[in-house]
Amino acid sequence: MLKSFLANTVKNTNWGINTYDAWGRWRNEYVRTNGSSSSEQYTLVPPLNSELSAEELDFWLTKFVVEVKRQDGTEYPADSLRLLCTALWRHLRDTCRRYDLNPFNKENPKFATFQHTLDGKMKDIERVNPHVPKRAEPITAEEENKLWIALFCNYENDSKCLSYAVYFYNCKLFALRAADEHSDLEANQYTFGNSEEGFYLQFQGKTSKNCQGGIYHKKAEKKCLRQYENTLNSRCVVKLFQFYLSVIPSDGAFYRRPIAGKTASGHPKFSRQKIGIHTIQGYMKDMCKQANVGGRKTGHSGKVTTATMLFRNNFDEQLIKERTGHKIDAVRTYKRTSEDQVKRISDVLQPPADVKTVKPTVLKMSEPQMQIPVIQSNNEGSYIKFSKGDVYLEFKL
Secondary structure, eight states: OHHHHHHHHHHHHHHHHHHHHHHHHHHHHHHHHHOOOTTOSOOSOOOSSTTOOHHHHHHHHHHHHHHOOOTTSOOOOHHHHHHHHHHHHHHHHHTSOOTTOOTTOTTOGGGHHHHHHHHHHHHHHHHHSOOOOOOOOOOOHHHHHHHHHHTGGGTTTOHHHHHHHHHHHHHHHHOOOSHHHHHTOBGGGEEEEEETTEEEEEEEOOSBTTBOOTTTSTTOOOOEEEEEOOTTOTTOHHHHHHHHHHHSOSSSBSOEEEEEEEOTTSOEEEEEEEOOHHHHHTHHHHHHHHTTOOSOOOTTHHHHHHHHHHHHTTOOHHHHHHHHOOSSGGGGGGOOOOHHHHHHHHHHHSOOOOTTTOOOOOOOOOSSOOOOOEEEEETTEEEEEEEETTEEEEEEO
16 A cells, blocks of 8 residues: 555656656747747746755746646646646655755745745636536445345355455445555455454554554554444345455455356355456446446545445544544545535524514314313302313413
8 A cells, every 4th residue: 555655656746747847848949939038037947956946946836837738738727736836846855855945835935926826826727617526425325225236135146246245345344445455455454253242343454545654653553443243134244254254265365356156165256366456446336337326436435435424423523533544634525414414504504583474383173172261250269261072171360
């Protein structure tokens, strides 16, 4: 997982550098052909290296933000523009060892022009073309039931259905999201035990994006999650994992390539070969397509489902973080509010109702109906008398 995380960082940094270099070549060619303004302090775009001064970097980053375009000539989305600049800073810091050149440092007045320009440019882009984030949708209870009917119910007979099922519940129970997290799983990370609460499946996590070890994550604990058996539920996932782990080798990779047919003992058949990461990447999409589950469902959907279900069932945020593995408030981006929650919030925020417009509720009474109250008097005083059928109530006035 850590190797993949670092590989993605390197990939994003190279993207930023390549974009800067392409823009620089275009601008330098334009200046050589058409000349430059005599008022500009610098003329040709320099390469990003350790010899840049803070003033020069501020000047060229400002030009870069204003002029850079995508290959089709359109503007970059606001957040992509920010990420490009972040990649350039990361290159200067990690490759050029220029730790003093942080263009995002608000306390450094040398980069004030760049910061104001980037802020204004991002706002202008958002006004013209608001960015709508593409977020993974959670799996609803109805959709999960569809998966069971179409695929998971046959896990004891079909190796592909069994592989799909354990993948989905690794996402939902233990909040695994990225394909490399699944690809790195090993069978010995799953154990079974008993406690006062009953029989359970225990998952022991390893190094991940949110728990990398080292000096910055030295206090971060690896996931250690328990899922208790529910004997009243025929679809109990503890039983599911117990069955899967009994038909694959007890050590090595967790995900084994499904094979058609059955073993001599009548169990689903798996190869000793590990499932490739690209195949795992397509698991969620493939199973949802086969079960006719629509919407934007990705590898993140399982983790989103975890956070959303616990959130809607009023679990404390600390407990949600323990399941998802988040150490900060990033867990909130995985929660999805329900329409019922939105409706209740809307009702709470409504202005006070005008008592003059509130219509009284008319109760329809079945026979025998309440009669009009009667005031009576005798030697002991006055009474008000209510009657309904054979029932009489009297109250002294």
